[in-house]
Amino acid sequence: MDGRNGTRIVRSGCFLCHGGCGIRVHVQDGRAVRVEGDPEHPNSRGYLCVKGRAGIELLYHKDRLLHPLKRAGARGEGRWERISWDEALETCAAELKKVIGRHGPLAVTGGDGTKADEVAWIVDLFLLNLGSTNRTGPGRAQCMFPRRAASNATWGNYYTPDYEGDPRLIVLWGDQPEISNHNSILGYKMLDKRRGGAKLIVIDPRRTAAARRADLWLPIRPGTDVVLALSMMHVMIEEDLFDRAFVERWSNAPFLVDAETGDLLRDSQGNHLVWDKDQLLPVPNDWPGARPALCGAFDVHGRVCKTVWQLLKERCAQYTPPKAAAITWLKAGDIVRAARLYAATKPAALAWGVGLDQCINAHQNGRACAILECLTGNVDVPGGNMHPVPCHRGCRTFTDAFGETLPEEAYRKQLGADRFRLCSGPAAKRYANNPAVLRAILTGEPYPVRAWVAIGGNPLLTWSNAKEVYRALMKLDFFMGADLFMNPSLQLADIVLPAPTHFEKERLMETQGYGPFGNVRCVRAVEPLGEVRDEFEVCGDILRRMGMDRNWPWRTVVDFYDERLQEAGMTWREAVEAGGAFDRIAYRKHETGHYRKEGGFPTATGRAEIYSTVWRRNGYDPLPSYTELPESPYSDPELMKEYPFVVITGGRLPNYFHSQHRQVATLRRLHPEPQTQIHPEAAARLGIKKGDWVCVESPRGRCVQRARLFSGMDPRLLHVEHGWWFPEEEAAAPHLYGVFRSNANTLTPNADPFLDPAFGGYTLRGFAAKAYKVTEEQATRIAWEEAREAREETLTPSAR
Ligand code: SF4
Structure with a gap:
C-alpha cells in the first residue's frame, strides 16, 4: 500500500507491551519514518499508547545493540x-x-x-x-x-472480560488496564464501556485513574483479596443474591464431601454423589429426576457428609463484612455494596490483574475470584467473562x-x-x-x-x-x-x-487463551x-x-x-x-456438547469447581482460604514498630514497561526519576516534602526514590516504583547503571515465609518498610553502600 510522499505503509503490530495493538508503519527508502495506530485493526482500532508512538525512536536509538x-x-x-x-x-x-x-x-x-x-x-x-x-x-x-491456573482449575479454561459483549458492570480487581495492557485486553475498551454507562467497581489499594471514575472504589490492604471475595460471597449467599440456577446446574456446589476426609463422595462407577431431596438418599449427580440439595449436612452410611455449598457457606461465614473489614482495611458497608452491585448487575465482567499474584495468598486469590464469577453466573455470556474458541493451538x-x-x-x-x-x-x-x-x-x-x-x-x-x-x-x-x-x-x-x-x-x-481476538500479527x-x-x-x-x-x-x-x-x-x-x-467467539458452550457431549465444563467433575479437585489433589485447600501476611501489623506487630509501612511495589507506569525504555528520551521526559508514593499525613509526620529524596528501608535492604505525595491511599501504605536503572550512568559493576540505587527489589523477600505455597511466587506487595528523608548526598552514598554490599557478598566463600 502507498502512503503520502511515496512512503510504503506496512500494517503490523506493536509489541512494546503485551497489548499487540495494530500499527501502520510508514517506510521511506527502507527507513521507518512514522508509526500510527491502525484504525482497521479489529483489536485496537487505531489506539496507540505513548510507548507505541515512541517506537521509531526506540528502533533507531543510538544505544541499540547491533552486533554480537x-x-x-x-x-x-x-x-x-x-x-x-x-x-x-x-x-x-x-x-x-x-x-x-x-x-x-x-x-x-x-x-x-x-x-x-x-x-x-x-x-x-x-x-x-x-x-x-x-x-x-x-x-x-x-x-x-497463578490467575490462569486458578481459572483453569475452576473452569477448565481461562476466562477473560468480554468488553465487546457490552458489560453493564466492570469489576477491576488489582488491575489497571488503562495503563497496563495485557494480551489484547486493552484499557481503552474498558473506558469506552464506562463512558457508555457501564458501572465500575475498582478494587485497588491506590486510587488509580479508573478508581477515580468508579461507582465504588475499595482501597484494599495488599494481599487480603481472598478475604474480600469470601465476604462478598457471604453477602450473596446470605441475601440469596447468587445465580442459583447456574450454581445448581453447572457448578459442583451440590456435590457431597466427606466432612472428615475432605473427599468428594463417589459411587462404585466413579459418579459424584449428590443428596436427593425427594428420596433422602445420595444419588449420582446426573441421576434422572434427582433434585439435589444445595445446602446441608447428611448422614451417608454413618459418615457426616456436607455439600460443597455448605462448606463454602461455612468458610464465607468466617468473613462477615465487619470481620473482613478489619482484615482488609475496607468499610463493611462498601463490601456489602460491592457484593450487591456485582450480584445484581448483568452482565458483569471481572478483570483481574497482577495485584492478585504477588503474595502468599496468590493461589487462593485467583480461586476466590473465579468462584465469584460462578456465583454471579457471568461466565461465557456476552459482556461477562468469556473464553473464545481458539483458532489454533x-x-x-x-x-x-x-x-x-x-x-x-x-x-x-x-x-x-x-x-x-x-x-x-x-x-x-x-x-x-x-x-x-x-x-x-x-x-x-x-x-x-x-x-x-x-x-x-x-x-x-x-x-x-x-x-x-x-x-x-x-x-x-x-x-x-x-x-x-x-x-x-x-x-x-x-x-x-x-x-x-x-x-x-x-x-x-500470542494472546490465545487470554483475549477474544487471538493472535495478532507483526511483520x-x-x-x-x-x-x-x-x-x-x-x-x-x-x-x-x-x-x-x-x-x-x-x-x-x-x-x-x-x-x-x-x-x-x-x-x-x-x-x-x-x-x-483470530479466535472464534461462541457463548454458553457449556450448555452444548462443546467440551463434553453431555454439556458442562472441561474439568475433572465436568462442573465449575467451587471445590477444586486440582488444588486438593496437590495438597492445597480446595476452598479459598486466607493466611495473614508474614510482615503485617497483625502477624508481627513488634517488627512493624520499626518498619511501620506496608509496601506495594510493581504498580505500572504508562510510559515504561517494567525495566524497559528508560533510555528513550521522549518517554523518560514524562517521568524522569523514580518516585515513591507516600500519603501527605505520613510525609508531614516524617518531615518529607514533595520531591525530597526518600530512603525506603525494609529488613532486607534500602533504595532511594523521590517522594511523591499521594492522598489516594491509606496513610499506612507506601508505593515504591519498580524497574529503575539509569542507562546514562556508569556500566561497570558494582554500579551497573545505578541498579542498586532505586531498585524496589533490594527491599523484597524471596524466601520463606514469603513464598506462595502452591506457585512459589514471592511477595512483592504487602511487606514491611520504613521511610525517611535523605539529602542528595546521602542518597548517593546509600546507593554505593548497597552496591558495595552486593559486591562484597559475591566475595564470601559461599558465593565464590
Ligand atoms: S498498549 Fe502501547 S505499548 Fe502496548 S502494544 Fe499497544 S501501543 Fe504498543
Whole structure:
C-alpha cells in the first residue's frame, strides 16, 4: 500500500507491551519514518499508547545493540569486544555443551523478562530441547500464571472480560488496564464501556485513574483479596443474591464431601454423589429426576457428609463484612455494596490483574475470584467473562505440550518441584521456582546450575532480592543474553546478542487463551539494523551446532508459524493478510456438547469447581482460604514498630514497561526519576516534602526514590516504583547503571515465609518498610553502600 510522499505503509503490530495493538508503519527508502495506530485493526482500532508512538525512536536509538559482543574483561568489568555471529554461536554452543556435559541439562536455566514481544515460548522451547525443565522468568509464578491456573482449575479454561459483549458492570480487581495492557485486553475498551454507562467497581489499594471514575472504589490492604471475595460471597449467599440456577446446574456446589476426609463422595462407577431431596438418599449427580440439595449436612452410611455449598457457606461465614473489614482495611458497608452491585448487575465482567499474584495468598486469590464469577453466573455470556474458541493451538501451548514429552525425571528434579506443585514438578510441568534456581547456583543444592540463557530479561531489576540475583549471576560459568539494549543484568554476561524490535521481525502476538481476538500479527517493516537477528533463528542455530536440533526442524520463525497454523487452515502469509489468526467467539458452550457431549465444563467433575479437585489433589485447600501476611501489623506487630509501612511495589507506569525504555528520551521526559508514593499525613509526620529524596528501608535492604505525595491511599501504605536503572550512568559493576540505587527489589523477600505455597511466587506487595528523608548526598552514598554490599557478598566463600 502507498502512503503520502511515496512512503510504503506496512500494517503490523506493536509489541512494546503485551497489548499487540495494530500499527501502520510508514517506510521511506527502507527507513521507518512514522508509526500510527491502525484504525482497521479489529483489536485496537487505531489506539496507540505513548510507548507505541515512541517506537521509531526506540528502533533507531543510538544505544541499540547491533552486533554480537563477547566479554573482554572480568565479569561485570564493562569491557566488551565485538565478535562475529559465527564466533558468538560457536561460543554459546560450546559453553552450553560443556555445562551439560559436566552437570547435565538441568544445569542450564534461563527465561525471558517481559520483553517487547512474546519470546518466552522461544527460550522455553530452546531449554526444553536441551532437556532442561528449569525455565524461569519474572512473569511466571509471580504474574498471570497463578490467575490462569486458578481459572483453569475452576473452569477448565481461562476466562477473560468480554468488553465487546457490552458489560453493564466492570469489576477491576488489582488491575489497571488503562495503563497496563495485557494480551489484547486493552484499557481503552474498558473506558469506552464506562463512558457508555457501564458501572465500575475498582478494587485497588491506590486510587488509580479508573478508581477515580468508579461507582465504588475499595482501597484494599495488599494481599487480603481472598478475604474480600469470601465476604462478598457471604453477602450473596446470605441475601440469596447468587445465580442459583447456574450454581445448581453447572457448578459442583451440590456435590457431597466427606466432612472428615475432605473427599468428594463417589459411587462404585466413579459418579459424584449428590443428596436427593425427594428420596433422602445420595444419588449420582446426573441421576434422572434427582433434585439435589444445595445446602446441608447428611448422614451417608454413618459418615457426616456436607455439600460443597455448605462448606463454602461455612468458610464465607468466617468473613462477615465487619470481620473482613478489619482484615482488609475496607468499610463493611462498601463490601456489602460491592457484593450487591456485582450480584445484581448483568452482565458483569471481572478483570483481574497482577495485584492478585504477588503474595502468599496468590493461589487462593485467583480461586476466590473465579468462584465469584460462578456465583454471579457471568461466565461465557456476552459482556461477562468469556473464553473464545481458539483458532489454533498457540505457540505457548505448543511449547508446554512439547515440554510434557520430556521424561518424568526431568520434572521430578525441576527446581521447586518438591514444594510448589501447582507450578513446578510432574503435576504442573511448567516453571522452575526462581528463588530455588538462585540457591542452586549459589550452593549447588540440590544440584548445580551453571549456565543462564536470557532472552529479553533483566533479572537484577525484575526478580525479587536483587542482591542475591547479583551474587548468582556473578557465580555462573556461562551467561548468554539477547536484547535490544545493554542493561545491568547483561553487563554480567559472557555473550550478548543483538535482538530485533517489532519493526524488524515476524511474530504472532500470542494472546490465545487470554483475549477474544487471538493472535495478532507483526511483520517485518524494515530490514534488521546492523547484525540484528531473530531470536528464534539464533536458538535454532545454537541447537544445530550442539547437534541437538532433532526437534527443531525450522530455519525461520515463518517456517514454524506455517506449521503451527496448519490446524487453523492458514499459512503465515494468509495470517498476515488477515491481520492475525483470530479466535472464534461462541457463548454458553457449556450448555452444548462443546467440551463434553453431555454439556458442562472441561474439568475433572465436568462442573465449575467451587471445590477444586486440582488444588486438593496437590495438597492445597480446595476452598479459598486466607493466611495473614508474614510482615503485617497483625502477624508481627513488634517488627512493624520499626518498619511501620506496608509496601506495594510493581504498580505500572504508562510510559515504561517494567525495566524497559528508560533510555528513550521522549518517554523518560514524562517521568524522569523514580518516585515513591507516600500519603501527605505520613510525609508531614516524617518531615518529607514533595520531591525530597526518600530512603525506603525494609529488613532486607534500602533504595532511594523521590517522594511523591499521594492522598489516594491509606496513610499506612507506601508505593515504591519498580524497574529503575539509569542507562546514562556508569556500566561497570558494582554500579551497573545505578541498579542498586532505586531498585524496589533490594527491599523484597524471596524466601520463606514469603513464598506462595502452591506457585512459589514471592511477595512483592504487602511487606514491611520504613521511610525517611535523605539529602542528595546521602542518597548517593546509600546507593554505593548497597552496591558495595552486593559486591562484597559475591566475595564470601559461599558465593565464590
Ligand atoms: S498498549 Fe502496548 S502494544 Fe499497544 S501501543 Fe502501547 S505499548 Fe504498543
